[in-house]
Amino acid sequence: MARRTVDARGSFCPGPLMELIAAMKMVAVGDELEVLSTDKGSASEIPEWLRKARHEHLGTEEKDGVWHVLVRKAR
Amino acid sequence: MKILIVGGGMGGTILANNLARRLASELRSGKARITLLSASERHMYQPGLLYLAVGRMTPDELYRDQASLLEHDIEFHVDPVEEFRLDNNEVRTKSGKVHGYDILAIATGSRPAPEEIPGLAENAEQFYTEESAIKMFRRLQAFQGGRIVIAMGVPHKCPMAPLEIIFMLHDYFKDRGMLDKVKLHYTYPIGRVHTLENVAKWAAPEMDRLGITYETLFNLKEVDGAKKVVRSEEGGETPYDLLITIPAHRGMEVIEKNGLGQRGWIPTHRHKLTMEGRNNVYVLGDTTNLPISKAGSTAHFEAETLGENIAAIVKLGAPVRDYDGKVFCFIEAGKDRATYASFDYQNPPQPKAPTRAVHWFKVAYNKLYWASARGLL
Known part of the structure; x- marks a missing residue:
């Protein structure tokens, strides 16, 4: 299992969730991705997509204005 | 100082022309040299494809000869790169020629992958x-x-x-x-x-x-x-x-084959636009892995930053400014109205309601693009 960071700080377009969706193509099932976002909307948008797309949301933490959303590719 | 630009799309072309103007005296004296390598002798205005698909532009309007867009001091070859030898500061092209460089800029773009x-x-x-x-x-x-x-x-x-x-x-x-x-x-x-x-x-x-x-x-x-x-x-x-x-989309195959970046996207510093781990290799346009729009506008603003910085390296020995994530995109809202979104790493866009005036500005830009590619706009 590997972990990769998706640095989407300052990304309005395509935005953190789009960056995550693109990054999902580059990792194996079971790998973890940590999305860094300066958009507080990511804290709800990313888990919403993960539920619908049946991937795992491992947690979200805010540090100094940056949301860290941890994700596992489940399929 | 040998500056090698790989890719003759919007980013590579604007960068080459911007640099040629900034370094006019250095190019004349032989202190600097700019070489552009492209896969095509023609330059396409890619945003025109949207209009082509609905019968509002024709194919001939999308192209100019690449050589006609370039400042005359730029050495231009239609000879795409096949091998990047970054440890040796050189590339090998399809024809077998080897080009050395002091500074390399990679702007090879992206491709649809349906x-x-x-x-x-x-x-x-x-x-x-x-x-x-x-x-x-x-x-x-x-x-x-x-x-x-x-x-x-x-x-x-x-x-x-x-x-x-x-x-x-x-x-x-x-x-x-x-x-x-x-x-x-x-x-x-x-x-x-x-x-x-x-x-x-x-x-x-x-x-x-x-x-x-x-x-x-x-x-x-x-x-x-x-x-x-x-x-x-x-x-x-x-x-x-x-x-x-x-x-x-994916980045170009040559990037993947040379191991420069997964799916053809090269890891790039968001402000310096250097390839990660390489101080003399710059990346711009769709080829970067940056979390910003893959769009001509992005390539344009990155090319302007890099033009200023690479010229400063030649003249002063160091770059002078950071890329701030600037992007400006028109949004056609039909056949006769448009708006736009302008943003950077710090500031989100605040688009206005579409108007005819912005649409006509976009129509004008479809022609002005050629001045933009020449580094004039």
């Missing part, structure tokens, strides 16, 4: 190449009515394209007096109709007003051409009579 989704390439129309845009136009002209579905992959070049094509299709069929026979259905990968929240807030009611239906959290999984349905990774399924796609 083949990654089962059934997509065979069953969907798209407008990301001249050939496919003409095919889509002919298909639209022959269309007698039914359900048109827009579906897309991620990442894609020009994040405004999905909205632009749906609104332009609405006006296209309105002009043909066919709106009562055509049902337009728009799908989008995330939970609103556009990734820019402010743009989505404008676009969703606009779609409601025009009778365009939409479905969000829809990422292409497969297309069943026999049943004429498209399915999503999220479990959705929607029928179509005509499927139009904005395909997921």
Whole structure:
């Protein structure tokens, strides 16, 4: 299992969730991705997509204005 | 100082011309040299493909000879790079020639990859190449009515394209007096109709007003051409009579083959635009892995930053400014109205309601682009 960071700080377009969706193509099932976002909307948008797309949301933490959303590719 | 630019698209061309002007005296004295390597002798205005697909531009309007766009002091070769030997500061081209450099800029761009989704390439129309845009136009002209579905992959070049094509299709069929026979259905990968929240807030009611239906959290999984349905990774399924796609893109194969970046995207410093781990290799345009729009506008602003910085390296020994993530994108909202989104790493866009004036400015820019490529605008 590997972990990769998706640095989407300052990304309005395509935005953190789009960056995550693109990054999902580059990792194996079971790998973890940590999305860094300066958009507080990511804290709800990313888990919403993960539920619908049946991937795992491992947690979200805010540090100094940056949301860290941890994700596992489940399929 | 030998400056080598790989890629003759918008980023590489603007950078070459910008540098040639800034370094005019150094080029004359032989202190600096600029070489541009491209895969094509022609330069395409790629945003024109959207108009080509709906019969509002013709193929000849999309091209200029690449050499005609370049300052005369730029050494230009149609000879694409096949091998990057970054440890030796040199590249090898298709013809077998080896070019050394002190500074390398990689601007090889991206390519649509519809083949990654089962059934997509065979069953969907798209407008990301001249050939496919003409095919889509002919298909639209022959269309007698039914359900048109827009579906897309991620990442894609020009994040405004999905909205632009749906609104332009609405006006296209309105002009043909066919709106009562055509049902337009728009799908989008995330939970609103556009990734820019402010743009989505404008676009969703606009779609409601025009009778365009939409479905969000829809990422292409497969297309069943026999049943004429498209399915999503999220479990959705929607029928179509005509499927139009904005395909997921990858960087160029040469980048992947040389191990410079997964899926052809090169890891790039967001402010310096250097390739990670390389101080004398710069990356711009679609080729970067930066979380900003894959669009000509991005390449343009990156090229201006790099032009200033590389010239400063030659003249002062160090770069002078950071790239701030600046992007400016027009958004066509139909055949005769448009708006725009302007943003950077710190400031989100605040798009205004579409107007005819912005549309005509975009139409003018479609011609002014050639001045832009020459580094004049």
